[in-house]
Amino acid sequence: MVDKPLGITVSRYIMDLQHMFPEAKGDLTGLLNELIVAAKTINAEVNKAGLADILGQSGKKNIQGEEVQNLDELTNNTIKKRMESCGYVCAMVSEEEEKVIPVKEGYSGKYTLAFDPLDGSSNIDVNVSIGTIFSIQKRITSSSDASSYDVAGTADDFLQKGNKQVAAGYILYGSSTMMVFTTGDGVNGFTLDPSVGEFYLSHKNIKIPKRCKYLSVNEGNYRHWDKNMQKYIEHIKDSEISSRYIGSLVADFHRNLISGGIFLYPKDKKDPNKKSGKLRLLYEAAPLAFLAEQAGGAAMDDTGKNILDIQPTGIHQRTPLIIGNKETVFEAVDFLKKHKN
Ligand code: P6P
Numbered sequence: 001m002v003d004k005p006l007g008i009t010v011s012r013y014i015m016d017l018q019h020m021f022p023e024a025k026g027d028l029t030g031l032l033n034e035l036i037v038a039a040k041t042i043n044a045e046v047n048k049a050g051l052a053d054i055l056g057q058s059g060k061k062n063i064q065g066e067e068v069q070n071l072d073e074l075t076n077n078t079i080k081k082r083m084e085s086c087g088y089v090c091a092m093v094s095e096e097e098e099k100v101i102p103v104k105e106g107y108s109g110k111y112t113l114a115f116d117p118l119d120g121s122s123n124i125d126v127n128v129s130i131g132t133i134f135s136i137q138k139r140i141t142s143s144s145d146a147s148s149y150d151v152a153g154t155a156d157d158f159l160q161k162g163n164k165q166v167a168a169g170y171i172l173y174g175s176s177t178m179m180v181f182t183t184g185d186g187v188n189g190f191t192l193d194p195s196v197g198e199f200y201l202s203h204k205n206i207k208i209p210k211r212c213k214y215l216s217v218n219e220g221n222y223r224h225w226d227k228n229m230q231k232y233i234e235h236i237k238d239s240e241i242s243s244r245y246i247g248s249l250v251a252d253f254h255r256n257l258i259s260g261g262i263f264l265y266p267k268d269k270k271d272p273n274k275k276s277g278k279l280r281l282l283y284e285a286a287p288l289a290f291l292a293e294q295a296g297g298a299a300m301d302d303t304g305k306n307i308l309d310i311q312p313t314g315i316h317q318r319t320p321l322i323i324g325n326k327e328t329v330f331e332a333v334d335f336l337k338k339h340k341n
Pocket of ligand 1: 119120121249250
């Protein structure tokens with residue numbers, strides 16, 4: 001764990017992290033710094049979303065068949081434009097795009113980037129916190145010792161288990177804008193001072209509190225869940241717990257990370273899009289699972305499989321997700337197994 005004083009900038013923190021690894025060439029540092037610039041650009045747009053006529057539907061649908069908000073497109077393009085010629089990334093996967101996004105010819109690099117540019121975007125028009133989620137892995141389709149690559153990456157580079165992530169995190173555009181990420185050395189939170197345009201270390205070595213304070217699940221889907229999930233939710237609601245569900249994954253996850261809680265998005269028998277859960281593995285469940293484990297928590301699917309051990313077979317694959325306090329997640333999965341019909 002890099003123990004740095006509160007208040008240092010995120011760029012300084014990342015640079016110090018790099019110096020801990022003499023063999024590091026600075027590619028991950030460069031990649032993360034490009035993401036930080038993208039985050040600041042997105043933050044500026046998100047903060048004025050209520051003013052500019054950027055609100056409302058773009059009239060298009062994304063690969064998930066969901067209405068694409070103008071801000072979705074803007075954030076997706078902001079990240080793509082920054083990363084396609086930074087030289088650190090070989091290819092990208094975005095929630096907004098069906099296919100793998102290649103980088104510019106001659107600008108390929110040794111990492112992959114999977115991201116949800118603006119998760120929770122259905123909340124844009126009602127001013128609820130939304131977020132960008134990112135996941136970084138090393139490419140596997142070329143020799144790992146080459147310092148640069150001519151050939152862009154392919155879908156195969158993304159079909160790696162979540163435990164192969166080298167970094168993961170999110171930017172939360174809320175009452176303040178925060179960047180929370182891990183490189184496998186604990187979880188740290190950096191808060192943006194908009195007057196300076198810098199992210200400062202504000203939450204050092206975040207650990208999920210022992211007590212599971214909140215239950216986060218959309219009970220509106222209760223009638224579509226498996227019987228054992230229905231029984232589990234009845235069981236946990238019979239304990240000392242408050243219900244908090246904002247319908248924005250990054251906001252729900254962040255609250256539970258800081259205050260303690262369990263978030264569930266079960267599979268749903270009614271909606272064909274949710275028969276294996278609504279949330280996507282590569283750029284929602286896996287990056288948050290990496291953060292949860294680094295913060296002393298856990299993340300599993302409804303059969304008790306660790307999210308980070310799931311072998312992806314598709315870049316937009318979905319998974320049921322149970323994530324938060326380790327003890328509570330394990331209890332939930334044990335209960336589901338015991339009551340499997
Ligand atoms: P529901 C937002 O669209 C999202 O992908 C996550 O941010 C959020 O947790 C979930 O969907 C909410 O889904 O079905 O409860 O509205």
